[in-house]
Amino acid sequence: MKINKLMNECRLFLGIQTITPSIKEVFVASLTALIATFCIFCLSKTLLSQLNVATEAYILISIAATSVLVFVVPHGVLSQPWQVIGGHLISAVIGVLCFKYFGDNIRIAAALAVSLSIMAMILFRCVHPPGGATALAAVIGGDAIHQLGFFYVLVPTLLNSLLIVFAATLFNYPFQWRRYPSHLFYKNNLTTEISPGDRKNEITTEDFLKSIHEHASFIDVTDEGWIEIFENAKRHAELDDVHPAHIEAGCSYSNGKIGKAWEVRCVESIVGKNIVKYNIEAGVNIGFSGQCSVKKFIQWSKFKAEKNDTGIWGRVA
Known part of the structure; x- marks a missing residue:
């Protein structure tokens, strides 16, 4: 041993x-x-x-x-x-x-x-x-x-x-x-997505490493690095799961999802206190814009987000 x-x-x-x-x-x-x-x-x-x-x-x-x-x-x-x-x-x-x-x-x-x-x-x-x-x-x-x-x-x-x-x-x-x-790979890579309600098991380290192996091509991260990334992701997922009490024009919000479901939206304006106009700043639909009701936007968002000096999105304390 x-x-x-x-x-x-x-x-x-x-x-x-x-x-x-x-x-x-x-x-x-x-x-x-x-x-x-x-x-x-x-x-x-x-x-x-x-x-x-x-x-x-x-x-x-x-x-x-x-x-x-x-x-x-x-x-x-x-x-x-x-x-x-x-x-x-x-x-x-x-x-x-x-x-x-x-x-x-x-x-x-x-x-x-x-x-x-x-x-x-x-x-x-x-x-x-x-x-x-x-x-x-x-x-x-x-x-x-x-x-x-x-x-x-x-x-x-x-x-x-x-x-x-x-x-x-x-x-x-x-x-x-x-x-x-x-971009050519990720753009056309069709991955089967499982909604949160359909998930029955917690993702394990073995599942995570198997997914990396299935990627097929070489990825420049060590075994220990992958495990640390996985554990940090689980730690962040355990943070409080609450929605913002209100939203502000000019601020960005994340839905806190993982994978292709993740998205960050910037509130461009709030029309008549009922309609939110937003731009998508991160995620698969980056560059697109849309609008929805304030209530729906609050239900969609998980927390306020901002970029750090290195360009990484994170939760606003």
């Missing part, structure tokens, strides 16, 4: 997952990455030759790391188009600037390029780990990169970023469970 406990502790410490993708998923991820990388390599060189752009730097080394993300973790936050394109472009600009102004001391230039690119990606909500390598390559990539100057931002950075996003969208699309971007 002690040996098993020790081995389990070692597994958790090292981050070895118990939930692993199927062999089919491994094969598809590897094959699509192979085809995409080959196409990007050939297309980049062909396009630049047709445009009479003479450069040896027609492909980013860091695009290989991007390929791992978009083909292995296609539904991950760090893999989405804005993260890929924005992360690489911002990092490329910072890398070129750092070499231009601090290139006399390559160690300082390299460190600043990576550090500042991380800061910028966080601020612009496009964190993409390979972007750090793109910034670093602008500093230590050699003469072929240095001679490009700010043209490095366009070629190979922008060119490769657009090609990898296009390739990931095209080659992942035939496989419904790994369509890219993630």
